[in-house]
Amino acid sequence: MFEAIAFYLFAILTIVMFTITVMTKQALFALTALAAGMIFVSAFFFILGADFLGVVQIIVYTGAVMALYAFGMMFFDTTREVKERNGSSLIVMGLSTLSAVFTVVIFSAPVVSSKIESIYPTIEGATNSQSVGMVLFTKYLVPFELAAVMLLVAMVAGIVLAGKKMDRSLTLMAEEEILLSQEANKKVIL
Amino acid sequence: MEIGLTHYLVLATILFSIGLIGVMRRKNLLMLFFATEILLNAVNIGFAAISHYYNDLTGQMFAFFIIAVAASEVAVGLGLLIVWHKRTGNINLDTMSSMRG
Structure with missing residues (x-):
């Protein structure tokens, strides 16, 4: 209930x-x-x-x-405000058809696969x-380690892509240096 | 009233369709990322429900790996998006046609 x-x-x-x-x-x-x-x-x-x-x-x-x-x-x-594309009727139709097919497949999937046996059953008392x-940590140890490596690669990629000019710290620079670097940035942008 | 596996699968379908609609109608790339998050979450619900009703932990394992994939996708995708925004000034999907696709 x-x-x-x-x-x-x-x-x-x-x-x-x-x-x-x-x-x-x-x-x-x-x-x-x-x-x-x-x-x-x-x-x-x-x-x-x-x-x-x-x-x-x-x-x-x-x-x-x-x-x-x-x-x-x-x-x-x-x-x-985010501008959206004008929805063409073709896209909407294709989308609805796809969703309907998905719905039918998901409804019928448990019926088709009623003889599923569990490979790793839930442990009693745990x-x-x-x-x-x-x-x-027994059956999925290798995928687990691979996921860890993947997350590390993603972290390095994120830092490299988004964190340009991170070797300069604004807090450690003197006032004149900051002003100079801002002038240089303006020139780059212009 | 008993909540069965079908309830959860129907819910996952509805959420997946919502995400699909988002992928189809968004032009802003950040909004497109949001829609992909919805897609991944809908699949996660389906995995957890099947894991519960068949007493099998494999579904939960796959859900964990999907979460890991989603996290790294966001990190790399947002990095690329920031670089693109610095270079061109917008994140509109229609302007990304430098490869004449």
Whole structure:
């Protein structure tokens, strides 16, 4: 009973938030609605008993990804209204067809695959975090390490791409040096 | 009223369709990134639901790796976006036609 109430409540909230994200013209509205939607999505993970996944969802998405987007938006002009392309009827038709096909496939998928057996069943008497740790560090150790390397590469790439001229620290420079560097920047921009 | 696997899969479908609509109608590249985040989250819900109803932890593992992929995608994508914005001054998708695609 409570599960049903929670499910419908969070389903409606998530759908509304993500619809706002997709449909709004203000970039800040989209960002905040997306952050709220991410937190509501983590509620489903808690309902489903995947506690660790829910915590990771909150930490990674609303902690890291949203903060990154917020920093990124400081570089862009977010007060300007976002212009959208005029939706041609062809795109809308193709989109609706695709969505309908997806719906049918997802409805029929559990019926087709009713004889699924679990490869790594949930361990009796262990909490979700414990069983996740057991499976992650035995069966999925190599993908786990590869994901770590991938995150490291992504971090280096992000720093290299976004952090140009990071070798100069404004706090350690004298006033004249800062003024000189600003003049030099103006010349580059002009 | 019992909440079954189908409920979650239908919800994941709806969210995936919302993300798909976002990918189709957005012209601003930052908004396009938001829509891809919605797509990844919808798939994550489906994975977690199947993991719960089939008593299998594989779905949760895949959800973890999807989250890792999403995080690195955001880092690299935003870096590229900032470089592009510094060079051209806008992040409009229609102006990115230097390869005559």
